[in-house]
Amino acid sequence: MPPLASGVTTTTRYRPARRVLAALALAAATGCFPLPSEPAPGGMTGVTVNTDGHLTLVAAWCEQPPDGVVIYRRVNGEHVEQADLTAPPLTGSTVSLDLEHIPPGWSLTSGDLDFARGRKYTGSxxxxxxxxxxxxxxxTTESKKRVRPGQVIITEYGEQDGETGHDVLVSTAEFTARAPHFC
Structure with a gap:
């Protein structure tokens, strides 16, 4: 490649920019910083049962309340949207959503809450x-057999857990206390 008027070839001229781009790509690939498309953390979600024995999703947040809940199912190793629900205006720092009977104020934006026995779902x-x-x-639909009112199942992930993690049973008070650690 012929040198520019300054005597620098174009490959030499752009080498620092390439190094910066390579460093950014490496950081993104290794998870050293969140990409703009990734949601920011803001609390935690769990499941419990309400006083009627219905499977209930609970959420505790740190700043702005959620305005929706999304539930995915695993199909051939991929997450496929099962349901997306819009919340009524929320206040406070916690909410519960009956997953067997949509409460007043909530609306089903897409999908359904017809959960298949034995299938794993992810809710947030x-x-x-x-x-x-x-x-x-x-x-799963069987989760409600392992919890009672006043308890919440949360998911924790360890090195050997894979993509689905493992269940941890905590009290409602501990669930609320843990939420700020996920902000």
Missing amino acids: AYNSKTHVRMYDVVF
Whole structure:
């Protein structure tokens, strides 16, 4: 390649920019910083049962309340949207959503709440305006047999857990206390 008037070839001239781009790509690939398309963390989501014995999603947040809940199912190793629900205006720092009977004020935006026995689902509350998503929970229809009112199942992930993590049973008070650690 012929040198420019300054005597520098174009490959030499752009080498620092290439190094910066390579460093940014490496950081993104290794998870050293969140990409703009990833939601920011803002609390946590769990499952419990309400006093009627219905499977209930619960969320605790740190700043802005969620304005929706999304539930995914696993199909051939991929997450496929099962349901997206819009929340009524929320206040406070926690909410519960009956997954067997949609409560007044909530609306089903897409999908359905017809959960198949034995299938794993991932649920999370989110705020669409701030791009904040609460830490998710993995559950099945059988989850309600392992919890009672006043207890919440959360999902924790370890090195050997894979993509679905493992269930941890905590009290409602501990669930609320843990939420700020996920903000």
